[in-house]
Amino acid sequence: MADKPQFTFTVDLAVIESLGINLYSNAAAVLSELVANAWDADANEVAITWDVEHDTVTIQDDGTGMTAEELDQRYLTVAYKKRSTEGERSPLHDRPFMGRKGIGKLSVYSLANRLEVFSAKDGAASGFEISLKDLREHIDAGLEYNPDPADVPADMPTRGTRIVLRDLNSKRASVTKAALRRRLARRFDVLKFSSDASDRFVIKIDGEPIGYDDRGDLKRLQYIWQLGVDEIAQIHTPRVKRRWLVPEADTIVDGARGWKLEGWFGTVNQPSELIDDEDKHESLRNIIILARSRPIQEGILDQLDFNKFFGNYVTGQIRAEFLDVDDADDIATSDRQRLLEDDDRVLLLLQKLRQLFNDAAEQWSEERPKEKFRQETARYPSMQEWVARRPEAQQKAARSMIGTIGALHLDRETDRPALYKAGVLAFERIAIEDSTRELERFADGLFASDVLPLLATSRSYEDALYLQILRSRLEAIEKLEMLINKDELEKVLQKHLFENLWLLDPSWEGAAGDSDMEIALSRIRKGVLFDKTEIENQKQGRIDIQYRSAAGIHMIVELKRYGRETSLDELVEQGDKYHEALTEVIKKRGQPSSGLNVVFVLGQEPKVGYLGESTLDQRIARDLEHIGGRVLYYDKLLNNAQQRYREYRERKVHATALDDVLASLDAHIPEPGSSTSA
Numbered sequence: 001m002a003d004k005p006q007f008t009f010t011v012d013l014a015v016i017e018s019l020g021i022n023l024y025s026n027a028a029a030v031l032s033e034l035v036a037n038a039w040d041a042d043a044n045e046v047a048i049t050w051d052v053e054h055d056t057v058t059i060q061d062d063g064t065g066m067t068a069e070e071l072d073q074r075y076l077t078v079a080y081k082k083r084s085t086e087g088e089r090s091p092l093h094d095r096p097f098m099g100r101k102g103i104g105k106l107s108v109y110s111l112a113n114r115l116e117v118f119s120a121k122d123g124a125a126s127g128f129e130i131s132l133k134d135l136r137e138h139i140d141a142g143l144e145y146n147p148d149p150a151d152v153p154a155d156m157p158t159r160g161t162r163i164v165l166r167d168l169n170s171k172r173a174s175v176t177k178a179a180l181r182r183r184l185a186r187r188f189d190v191l192k193f194s195s196d197a198s199d200r201f202v203i204k205i206d207g208e209p210i211g212y213d214d215r216g217d218l219k220r221l222q223y224i225w226q227l228g229v230d231e232i233a234q235i236h237t238p239r240v241k242r243r244w245l246v247p248e249a250d251t252i253v254d255g256a257r258g259w260k261l262e263g264w265f266g267t268v269n270q271p272s273e274l275i276d277d278e279d280k281h282e283s284l285r286n287i288i289i290l291a292r293s294r295p296i297q298e299g300i301l302d303q304l305d306f307n308k309f310f311g312n313y314v315t316g317q318i319r320a321e322f323l324d325v326d327d328a329d330d331i332a333t334s335d336r337q338r339l340l341e342d343d344d345r346v347l348l349l350l351q352k353l354r355q356l357f358n359d360a361a362e363q364w365s366e367e368r369p370k371e372k373f374r375q376e377t378a379r380y381p382s383m384q385e386w387v388a389r390r391p392e393a394q395q396k397a398a399r400s401m402i403g404t405i406g407a408l409h410l411d412r413e414t415d416r417p418a419l420y421k422a423g424v425l426a427f428e429r430i431a432i433e434d435s436t437r438e439l440e441r442f443a444d445g446l447f448a449s450d451v452l453p454l455l456a457t458s459r460s461y462e463d464a465l466y467l468q469i470l471r472s473r474l475e476a477i478e479k480l481e482m483l484i485n486k487d488e489l490e491k492v493l494q495k496h497l498f499e500n501l502w503l504l505d506p507s508w509e510g511a512a513g514d515s516d517m518e519i520a521l522s523r524i525r526k527g528v529l530f531d532k533t534e535i536e537n538q539k540q541g542r543i544d545i546q547y548r549s550a551a552g553i554h555m556i557v558e559l560k561r562y563g564r565e566t567s568l569d570e571l572v573e574q575g576d577k578y579h580e581a582l583t584e585v586i587k588k589r590g591q592p593s594s595g596l597n598v599v600f601v602l603g604q605e606p607k608v609g610y611l612g613e614s615t616l617d618q619r620i621a622r623d624l625e626h627i628g629g630r631v632l633y634y635d636k637l638l639n640n641a642q643q644r645y646r647e648y649r650e651r652k653v654h655a656t657a658l659d660d661v662l663a664s665l666d667a668h669i670p671e672p673g674s675s676t677s678a
Contacts, residue, residue: 008072027111030107041061043160045204047061047204050206057112064091065161114131127151186217220284224266226245227251227318259348260322266316267314375406504557571600582596600629
């Protein structure tokens with residue numbers, strides 16, 4: 001009777017296909033499983049020889065190794081439950097076991113068609129080899145497959161395990177050595193164990209240890225947030241402008257059960273820096289969640305509902321040990337790239353991450369424009385000078401605007417000067433009325449990434465340039481100054497004031513007429529608003545009444561002759577008629593009837609009866625309040641216009657300086673059709 005074969009491989013082919021060949025899509029994922037096995041074996045070093053030119057990859061560790069019997073019972077048994085059999089932690093270094101499912105060993109069949117395994121323990125070594133082709137044939141035929149024993153290489157150490165992958169899958173083994181180093185460095189939270197201590201754990205590729213610099217993400221960070229502990233030394237983050245240490249109390253996921261988060265996340269200067277030029281299949285825009293020092297969830301950003309703009313810049317590595325504990329269900333998928341989303345632990349994890357990222361996004365949104373302002377004003381000195389010339393109350397908003405434009409991600413850097421020009425013009429447009437609140441809202445609102453591109457492409461801002469507005473206002477006031485005698489007031493001001501309603505009220509900038517509303521009002525006017533005398537006066541042009549709207553306000557404005565005397569009672573009676581008629585028209589049009597104003601422009605103060613303790617202005621305000629009524633005077637309007645004229649003349653000096661700023665930005669904007677604008 002023949003001796004029983006030394007080794008027996010028992011598994012259904014479907015398992016090999018599902019959990020091995022088809023589950024792992026890249027070499028780094030395969031090697032991660034083998035590195036995890038070395039960690040669990042209490043190895044201090046695992047050495048990978050990446051010799052794809054000779055169709056071979058070798059993984060050697062100096063761990064405890066396995067006897068021939070253990071190779072057969074443990075390595076060749078799919079779904080071997082290490083934690084149930086050997087405990088939760090390694091015997092020598094007391095490491096938490098990374099392995100749990102017992103299927104990681106199948107990953108090699110996605111990378112290689114031939115496998116050799118050698119292991120040495122207690123001075124004895126043994127090994128076997130598996131041909132994937134032979135394995136398929138045996139299982140398809142319903143036959144038991146017995147791996148062939150292999151001669152142990154002469155250079156095999158007396159302790160540890162060596163795995164040799166041959167006849168490689170060319171597609172999955174096509175990754176470069178640099179990319180492989182980067183992927184492994186990012187997938188194991190063991191770099192901190194690479195010291196000379198007895199429990200060190202070093203991963204080498206072709207003799208060179210993997211370190212923090214191999215990660216690729218740390219050296220690109222602009223800002224970093226560390227959870228609870230400052231564990232990433234500044235030497236590994238040379239470009240970081242600011243570091244935040246999140247208090248440990250804010251990392252608690254469930255205090256009663258001792259669940260918390262550790263690790264770090266950070267942002268880069270531009271989203272393009274998260275694209276690996278050497279490894280197009282590996283994006284650095286990724287938060288990897290680890291448990292037991294290895295990935296348990298990748299690509300978790302897409303599951304979070306938080307500041308998406310911030311999310312385009314973020315990368316990181318966060319530990320959540322509570323996701324992989326022995327007294328709870330296994331919630332990791334077989335490839336360890338996803339978690340079961342309906343588990344209580346996952347829901348709490350997502351909730352905490354969402355909170356952390358939203359808080360960080362606010363800090364980032366406040367800090368980043370400051371740094372960008374420093375960078376961009378060094379690049380465009382004229383903008384620094386423009387900010388310095390602004391009133392102190394406006395400078396913060398101006399700096400924020402410039403920093404925000406500088407922080408925007410653009411496909412073409414040559415578009416940025418045009419955005420600066422649009423932003424400066426929009427800022428100046430609002431600043432004409434010195435509206436600090438509106439300026440701050442404008443600067444803050446720029447974080448909607450699509451706002452400024454619209455400004456840059458919209459000709460409306462070019463049509464309403466600060467300089468054009470300023471010059472047109474100077475012309476309007478100069479014209480008034482030429483006609484500032486009472487004989488001309490009625491003829492000139494009626495038309496001129498309706499064309500320049502900002503002279504009546506600065507908030508009526510851009511007030512517009514409505515022809516349909518005018519027609520409707522005229523019909524009511526003939527039958528309701530005026531008595532016979534008033535209608536005759538209107539025909540003679542001696543009374544001018546018009547409708548305007550601006551910013552949700554409906555206005556009827558009556559300009560009376562400069563010398564016309566009137567009484568407050570007369571104004572109240574007329575105002576009631578106007579208000580009633582306008583309300584009726586607005587109601588028929590289905591519009592809100594709030595925000596109705598009736599404005600009288602007079603040359604003489606209205607006559608009133610007994611004032612008592614009230615002033616004339618108080619009495620007028622009280623009697624006209626119910627119709628939103630006001631009384632303005634020609635002389636005061638003209639005085640205000642003259643005052644504004646002086647202010648605008650002073651601004652003309654500023655306008656000349658602004659011309660220089662715009663010209664300097666124009667110099668950086670490429671001509672249409674030039675090679676730099678493509």
